[in-house]
Amino acid sequence: MLYVIGLGLGDEKDITLRGLEAVKKCEKVFMEAYTSLLSFGLSDDGIATLENLYGKPITIADREMVEEKADEILSAAGASDVAFLVVGDPFGATTHSDLVVRARELGIGVKVVHNASVMNAIGVCGLQLYRYGETVSIPFFTDVWRPDSFYEKIQKNRELGLHTLCLLDIRVKEPSWESLSRGKKKYEPPRYMTINTAIEQLLEVLQKREGSAYDEDTDCVGFARVGSEDQKIVAGPMKQLLSVDFGSPLHCLVITGQTHPLEEEMLNIYRLNTKDDSDQKVKKSV
């Protein structure tokens, strides 16, 4: 049996009782490390904390392993109970459908333990989840590659009065150009897009297209480390968030559509220059 277990967004305390019970009975434990290792505070110490809690070792399955070496995970799951741990929810921003489909093809049972993901935790800012349109991804621009199809999606959402969640690029274990040309594995240092960079790119695309889907006065909400103890959430016009220091990754950004009065009241909690300054007042517990 393959248990695909969401760990939630903060730290080791965000696993559910159901998830913990499952991982404790599994013979092998793999953990997906591609998207969210860093956001989960998972330095080596962090992994040791999890291992202590679970009472067994964890094999970190990085991007290569999940994509190329799924066979190892699946053959273990065919022989005994195996846990595959995922930060957030197993079917949140990064889905693990491929692993599930392959398990099913091999006749291996799959059980899912859900948890919070960025896709629902952003609800904490007060913008209602049912009033979001399509989610967009904003990739790092390079000198030669500046894809901007997110622009039309944001435009369509805003025409419909809907909010837009922008997921920001993560580059982990990217093979370096040097390594590609020499056939030797070497990786670029990990990069996580900040809200500031995302807004710079959004404004650049706006200018290039002479568009009006949004502008620098459009109300946005920046989220850093959402769902963790030290999350930072700030609401304000795009141009204001451009200079806010949100700290360490992961970041994401919401571009508002039409807001209702209760949504506005909640956003006001997160605005700068209110009585008690910038930090969010609705905190992640405990």
Added chain:
Amino acid sequence: MLYVIGLGLGDEKDITLRGLEAVKKCEKVFMEAYTSLLSFGLSDDGIATLENLYGKPITIADREMVEEKADEILSAAGASDVAFLVVGDPFGATTHSDLVVRARELGIGVKVVHNASVMNAIGVCGLQLYRYGETVSIPFFTDVWRPDSFYEKIQKNRELGLHTLCLLDIRVKEPSWESLSRGKKKYEPPRYMTINTAIEQLLEVLQKREGSAYDEDTDCVGFARVGSEDQKIVAGPMKQLLSVDFGSPLHCLVITGQTHPLEEEMLNIYRLNTKDDSDQKVKKSV
């Protein structure tokens, strides 16, 4: 301090370690019972199970209490640590922004403990969450009230190739007409819309409008009790799901937009008439 704690979707085991730690240290524990009491298996026995786990009594805050008697919750939270428990995530399909805004106005600290909600747990069917458009709500039609503004929203989503989550009506503690006219509180029995009723209404609206936003062959996914041990998920054309018995509430329905190959592979797991019949093969654990 007011702790707003998501309980997840299944049963008492779906609380997070963080949530359990918080509720254990709170002096008073309220639980929102409007939307999801039944789905959470919360008969009186269910409440007793939670009370045993938490080691303290729970005050059930029904719809009236949350809306009209929030003062009681807030004044308790002003004096000591109070937990407000919510099935799913505190900011999922049903938000509790009003309580948070009022707490903030009173200078009461608020901490949120996230969990899975229907808004992200539907990801288990393989349709990717970032490819959903606006969520719609389908209300029970009556003889004189048949609001169908959900139709345009579905149409817009499908024009953009996006999936649509349909949240189905819940009627709990609705005052009866008799009670309204006599000034005496009496309630209608609770009603939860089934997937079958939702599809009947969707097809009625389609016919009335002579529309083409979807048709009876449009691929859909029905979810009953998503995230619980006995969840049932079936994918298939609308006309096929019309006659599937999904069992007890809560139900919700997804109308697909354009699907990618990997999404199709996942949906196939949930189709009827495949090798091993109707029940879902990706199970909620444990």
